[in-house]
Amino acid sequence: MEKIDKTSVSRRQFLTNAALISGSMLGASKIFGAPAIIRDLYKGGSLIKGVQIGVITYSFREMPDQSAEATLQYILDSGISAVELMGDPAETFAGRPKNPIDMRTYFPLMRKRREKQPLTEEETKKLDAADAQMKEYNAEVKKWRSSVQISKFEEFAKMYKKAGVSIYGFKPNAFGKDNSDDDVAYGMKAAKALGANQVTLEHPSDDAQTLRLGKLAEKYGIKVGYHGHEQQTPTFWDTALAQSPANGLNLDLGHFVAAGNIESLAFVKKMNKNILSMHIKDRQNAANGKGNLPWGTGDTPLADVLKIMRDNKYKFPATVELEYKIPEGSNSVKEVQKCLEFCKNALL
Structure with a gap:
């Protein structure tokens, strides 16, 4: 694959290149040569039996080029059509200092x-x-x-939309306890300009902060999804949920299992209306060592939860988060492809 020279190739030319590469990798029988064609190619994309499979762009952190254009290419090559966007690709596109x-x-x-x-x-x-x-x-x-001009985020969103990729979540480093209300407002306005319905962040374990974020989210017309690791319990989000209707879960099912929670599927069913998005990965439970493993080899009920989402018509996306060790000779894109294939096999 040739490296894209961003100084000489326009974004429209880049999207043409991405279409060609994606078409060949997906085994397409004809050449895809224009952004309009990409929209047809990815219509529905990774929406499988009503279940939206997405990916967090953190999954591509090992890839050498972290620009907006390269990240889009990774997403397309993976076969994914919806993303939870980390801050870097969009903010660097908008002119953030290096x-x-x-x-x-x-x-x-x-x-x-x-x-x-x-x-x-x-x-x-x-x-x-x-x-x-x-x-x-x-x-x-x-x-x-x-x-910064918020219009730069609108421009970013148009580029992704033309390629058939929707942005449902935005995770810039703007929602911490040390961030001002102006910082938070920036992050929420940028998220809306990107087309996202939620911002996501690590749960701050601070009731005053979840109250502040919830009230600001109400003001700016967006939701806040709180992510957890091994501190997740069935009552982990209760206070935040009671504080504001804008607060919700960015549940991580793999971490939830590794934390020792044994009723993960029942929890998803119970909380489905409060789950804004859910990270999926395959971790072992506490008794088996908590390892982060290739999908289908750990203790996380990934296939079962996807079927529950399908059968109950849950609307929140299931977000691939690649965290297991990448095998020798592979890369992040190839492994995300495998994760998507797992989802397809579970749902079809």
Whole structure:
């Protein structure tokens, strides 16, 4: 696959390239050569028997090019037609200052710290240095966000829509306790400009913060999906839900199982009206070691939950989050394709 030269190739030309590549990878029998054709190719896309399969763009974090155009190409090559968008692709497209930190190195260290895994002395030094850099960078980004034109996000959304990809969630780093109301407003306005119906973030474990976000979401006409890891319990979201009708769940079924919750399917049925989107991955339960495994080899009832969504006509999307170790010789796109194939086999 040739690397796209973004300095000489227009976005329209890029979409043509993406169509050609996607068509060949999906085994199409004819050549796809224009954005209008892509709309036909991906009509319905990864909407399978009424169940919307999406992907969080975090799944492509190992890929070398994290631009808006490259990320779109990864999504198309994966066969996915709906996304929960991390902040980077859209914000860099809109002119955000360049991040000095290699996030491909930073993400794994952050995850180890979050999951309380032991860090080596060298890893601790790297993480501390990155944290300090990130603090400075966040201050620079805050200044940029105060003046960015929301129309840039509308332009981004048009590019994705032309390729047949809808954006249902947006996850910029703008909703933390240290972020001002103006930061939060920026994130919610950008999400709406992208066409998203929800913003997502890690649950802050702070009742005042979930109240603040819920009330601001009501003001800006959007929903807030709170994501959890192994702290998820059946009552984890109760306070946030009681605080505002704009608050909801960005449930992670794999983490929910790894946390030791044994009634995951019953929980999905009970909470379906409050689930805005659900991350799907295959993790082992606590007794089996909590591993993050290729789909179909762990303890998460992925096929069963997809069938429940189909049979009960639940409207929230199931979001592929690729977190298991990528096999030698493969890459993120190929593995997301496998995850989508798993979903198709479960639903058809």
